[in-house]
Amino acid sequence: MSLLVVGSVAFDAIETPFGKTDKIVGGAASYICLAASYFNKHSHLVSVVGGDFPENFIQLLQQQGVNTEGLQIKKDEKSFFWSGKYHNDLNNRDTLVTELNVLGTFNPIVPESAQNAEFLMLGNLAPAVQISVIQQMKTRPKLIVLDTMNFWMDIALDELKQVIGMIDVLTINDAEARQLSGEYSLVKAAQKILKMGLKALVIKKGEHGALLFNHDQVFFAPALPLEEVYDPTGAGDTFAGGFIGYLAKTEDISFDNMKRAIIFGSAMASFTVEKFGTERLIGLSQEDVDERVKEFINLVQFDIDLY
Amino acid sequence: MSLLVVGSVAFDAIETPFGKTDKIVGGAASYICLAASYFNKHSHLVSVVGGDFPENFIQLLQQQGVNTEGLQIKKDEKSFFWSGKYHNDLNNRDTLVTELNVLGTFNPIVPESAQNAEFLMLGNLAPAVQISVIQQMKTRPKLIVLDTMNFWMDIALDELKQVIGMIDVLTINDAEARQLSGEYSLVKAAQKILKMGLKALVIKKGEHGALLFNHDQVFFAPALPLEEVYDPTGAGDTFAGGFIGYLAKTEDISFDNMKRAIIFGSAMASFTVEKFGTERLIGLSQEDVDERVKEFINLVQFDIDLY
Numbered sequence: 001m002s003l004l005v006v007g008s009v010a011f012d013a014i015e016t017p018f019g020k021t022d023k024i025v026g027g028a029a030s031y032i033c034l035a036a037s038y039f040n041k042h043s044h045l046v047s048v049v050g051g052d053f054p055e056n057f058i059q060l061l062q063q064q065g066v067n068t069e070g071l072q073i074k075k076d077e078k079s080f081f082w083s084g085k086y087h088n089d090l091n092n093r094d095t096l097v098t099e100l101n102v103l104g105t106f107n108p109i110v111p112e113s114a115q116n117a118e119f120l121m122l123g124n125l126a127p128a129v130q131i132s133v134i135q136q137m138k139t140r141p142k143l144i145v146l147d148t149m150n151f152w153m154d155i156a157l158d159e160l161k162q163v164i165g166m167i168d169v170l171t172i173n174d175a176e177a178r179q180l181s182g183e184y185s186l187v188k189a190a191q192k193i194l195k196m197g198l199k200a201l202v203i204k205k206g207e208h209g210a211l212l213f214n215h216d217q218v219f220f221a222p223a224l225p226l227e228e229v230y231d232p233t234g235a236g237d238t239f240a241g242g243f244i245g246y247l248a249k250t251e252d253i254s255f256d257n258m259k260r261a262i263i264f265g266s267a268m269a270s271f272t273v274e275k276f277g278t279e280r281l282i283g284l285s286q287e288d289v290d291e292r293v294k295e296f297i298n299l300v301q302f303d304i305d306l307y
Numbered sequence: 308m309s310l311l312v313v314g315s316v317a318f319d320a321i322e323t324p325f326g327k328t329d330k331i332v333g334g335a336a337s338y339i340c341l342a343a344s345y346f347n348k349h350s351h352l353v354s355v356v357g358g359d360f361p362e363n364f365i366q367l368l369q370q371q372g373v374n375t376e377g378l379q380i381k382k383d384e385k386s387f388f389w390s391g392k393y394h395n396d397l398n399n400r401d402t403l404v405t406e407l408n409v410l411g412t413f414n415p416i417v418p419e420s421a422q423n424a425e426f427l428m429l430g431n432l433a434p435a436v437q438i439s440v441i442q443q444m445k446t447r448p449k450l451i452v453l454d455t456m457n458f459w460m461d462i463a464l465d466e467l468k469q470v471i472g473m474i475d476v477l478t479i480n481d482a483e484a485r486q487l488s489g490e491y492s493l494v495k496a497a498q499k500i501l502k503m504g505l506k507a508l509v510i511k512k513g514e515h516g517a518l519l520f521n522h523d524q525v526f527f528a529p530a531l532p533l534e535e536v537y538d539p540t541g542a543g544d545t546f547a548g549g550f551i552g553y554l555a556k557t558e559d560i561s562f563d564n565m566k567r568a569i570i571f572g573s574a575m576a577s578f579t580v581e582k583f584g585t586e587r588l589i590g591l592s593q594e595d596v597d598e599r600v601k602e603f604i605n606l607v608q609f610d611i612d613l614y
Contacts, residue, residue, distance in 0.1 A: 185535060187532045209516075217605070219605075225493055302528075306597045306600060
């Protein structure tokens with residue numbers, strides 16, 4: 001089914017204990033589109049880049065089945081740029097540089113061909129921008145998933161709550177769930193946040209996995225224990241891309257299928273962290289993905305017969 | 308099958324964001340024996356208390372099928388006492404008081420009736436004390452599980468490594484696994500620690516669950532997401548008690564059965580944290596335990612068919 005992805009396409013410069021990069025391609029929508037492309041080949045990208053952005057990455061997306069008609073290229077401006085340095089444990093990072101550039105004035109225009117997309121993934125952007133995308137849809141998508149961050153809770157909470165009321169599934173991390181709800185217990189936090197108008201909530205816990213809640217069920221998927229985590233950048237976006245890509249492919253938005261989508265999303269994220277940036281998400285085979293999913297099955301499945 | 312539990316039986320005074328206690332019964336072996344008693348009724352306790360320790364708790368253990376012949380009661384001395392205060396997130400705590408009292412000179416004597424126990428659980432104690440217990444066994448137990456902590460890595464590393472070479476399964480937390488191995492990656496840490504002579508290693512991650520490793524497999528069990536965590540004291544010992552109690556009951560030390568034991572241990576630990584001290588571990592029914600295990604099954608089971 002058709003999937004519309006809206007989010008940043010950008011440059012990152014990353015430093016981890018294992019090395020550092022020059023400017024490489026990053027941005028939420030880059031990770032989301034690549035991860036989703038392993039499941040669903042009918043996607044549209046709405047984003048903005050400057051004249052400095054490499055044409056070959058856009059071609060790569062197109063080869064992966066991403067329609068880039070909605071990608072605005074502002075020839076005389078520069079792409080969004082973020083630079084960060086991770087601490088030794090990789091769980092914390094300091095932002096060194098944030099240059100909004102073209103993203104500062106981003107006004108997303110959903111092309112007519114994407115206005116009936118059945119699945120909509122809104123990557124982390126200003127809530128007002130996310131709202132404007134929803135308002136451009138001709139038919140209400142079957143499922144809208146939205147990612148956001150603490151920054152918008154700090155400076156645009158009312159608009160954020162407004163957009164949460166318009167979507168189906170919210171993905172945030174544990175600290176953000178606590179901030180948004182005022183509850184320390186993630187179970188209580190989830191109950192409060194779901195009442196803002198959601199069908200389901202995903203709480204991402206980084207190396208500690210992810211929780212999926214609906215109004216009466218909870219599911220947990222661990223992160224795969226890896227020998228080396230090289231660069232966590234984009235793991236959450238990759239997870240979201242795998243999640244919605246799998247749902248769009250299977251056209252099934254039941255809780256049981258969302259559980260599967262969480263596993264596929266986690267599997268995709270486990271690739272991303274193995275190299276810098278989007279590198280590991282390029283050129284994976286179906287066998288690579290299946291093999292990773294099998295590792296998840298082996299990791300968590302057990303057999304207890306209580307009856 | 309018969310199970311021998313060696314560890315502290317003590318008093319704790321605990322302060323959490325939800326309240327504080329006077330001196331209440333605590334100690335690793337108290338939690339271990341109670342948790343194990345829900346699976347296996349043939350256990351022996353080797354420990355030491357002072358004349359101040361309540362007779363009714365000893366009777367409670369006896370009612371749960373614990374043979375307390377090996378519990379030394381030093382009438383004129385005082386029981387081990389620990390007092391601690393948890394931070395708001397319950398993941399960190401400050402020790403306020405440690406009075407070793409009878410534990411300072413503890414010389415465990417394994418009664419003849421326990422010298423052929425098939426399962427041995429060594430709670431956190433000085434490695435030299437743990438070694439002396441193993442040396443008193445007439446026949447080598449089918450399985451020896453040992454818990455320890457960073458304190459012994461700091462002050463008695465050589466003896467700790469010696470006892471690790473004598474046992475089958477080690478349980479430590481993630482920070483301790485990193486300290487003991489010098490590896491940040493838990494996968495690498497586990498590989499190094501297993502080579503010290505273990506069949507399996509359990510890495511406890513508190514609210515983030517637990518990992519079970521052997522030389523070529525890994526299994527992960529989450530902690531149950533709870534509405535309220537009241538007091539984490541004893542959760543790790545309860546987990547260990549449920550783990551070895553289930554193994555002793557089923558007499559099966561295969562990796563697949565250890566996976567089940569991890570789930571039962573996690574289920575027992577999820578009770579402990581709901582109240583102060585050992586309170587919640589008293590008077591549970593088989594239905595209570597089964598119900599909790601079903602919650603684990605619902606939490607992690609998914610159904611993906613890759614073929």
